[in-house]
Amino acid sequence: MNPNGGEDQKASLEKKANECMQLSLDESEALLRIVIPARRPGESTFYENFALRGIRVDRVEPGLIVCTFKVPPRLTDRAGNLANGAIANLVDVVGSYVTYTGGLIRNVSVDISISYMSTAKLDDEVEITSKRLGQKGGYTGIMVLLRNKATGNIIAEGRHSMFRLHTAPKL
Numbered sequence: 001m002n003p004n005g006g007e008d009q010k011a012s013l014e015k016k017a018n019e020c021m022q023l024s025l026d027e028s029e030a031l032l033r034i035v036i037p038a039r040r041p042g043e044s045t046f047y048e049n050f051a052l053r054g055i056r057v058d059r060v061e062p063g064l065i066v067c068t069f070k071v072p073p074r075l076t077d078r079a080g081n082l083a084n085g086a087i088a089n090l091v092d093v094v095g096s097y098v099t100y101t102g103g104l105i106r107n108v109s110v111d112i113s114i115s116y117m118s119t120a121k122l123d124d125e126v127e128i129t130s131k132r133l134g135q136k137g138g139y140t141g142i143m144v145l146l147r148n149k150a151t152g153n154i155i156a157e158g159r160h161s162m163f164r165l166h167t168a169p170k171l
Contacts, residue, residue, distance in 0.1 A: 050074060051089050055128075063132035065098050068149065071124045081119040082126070082155070087146060088114055090128055091158030095142045098130040099162050107140070111161040117154045125149040138164040 023031070044053075059066040075086040091114055099107045120126050127149045133141040142160040147153065 051086065052093060055090075055094070058127075063098060065094065065130045067094055067128040067130075069126045069128060071120050071122050071126060073122060076122050079119075080122050082121075082124070084116060087116065087156045088112065088158075090146065091144045091156070091160060094128045094130045095144045095158065095160035096162065098132050098142055099140050099164075107162040107164050109160065110139075110163050112158060114156055114158040116156050118148070120146070120148055120155050126155060140164070 054069055054072055056068045057065065058068055069090065071082045075083055077083040092109060092112060095112075096107060096109070125148075127147045129145045129147070131143050131145075133143055135141075140162045142162065144158040144160060146155040146157075148155055
């Protein structure tokens with residue numbers, strides 16, 4: 001039995017994977033010809049249209065935002081429930097809204113944790129509450145609660161940590 005058999009097999013698989021990822025000259029030239037048009041001011045992105053369309057802001061106070069969202073078919077899983085990925089996206093986006101102060105200061109997500117408690121079905125109305133828990137220096141702690149508006153059941157509770165960048169990132 002070859003003691004290096006596992007390593008030889010791994011090297012062979014890596015070589016095959018690298019070969020599959022190599023582009024031909026025609027493929028490389030085709031990629032160079034792709035033009036991605038600039039987004040015009042006020043024009044929505046695919047992401048905004050797909051994941052965020054339908055969020056209604058109901059209440060805004062310093063450190064608090066309350067939104068309502070009706071579960072659309074595009075964000076449901078095979079069982080007809082609001083997909084966990086869509087819930088995570090709502091925790092991220094609505095959680096970040098509570099840190100917005102205007103201007104050029106940017107906040108970046110440092111950590112997100114979510115407890116999934118129950119489900120929301122297609123066409124259920126979900127209330128999303130985002131509350132700033134505290135801020136120290138550039139760090140902000142946020143709690144986001146998703147609740148079924150009709151039943152009052154908690155769908156998910158998220159904790160979102162964000163850090164404020166004091167300068168524009170260098171590219």
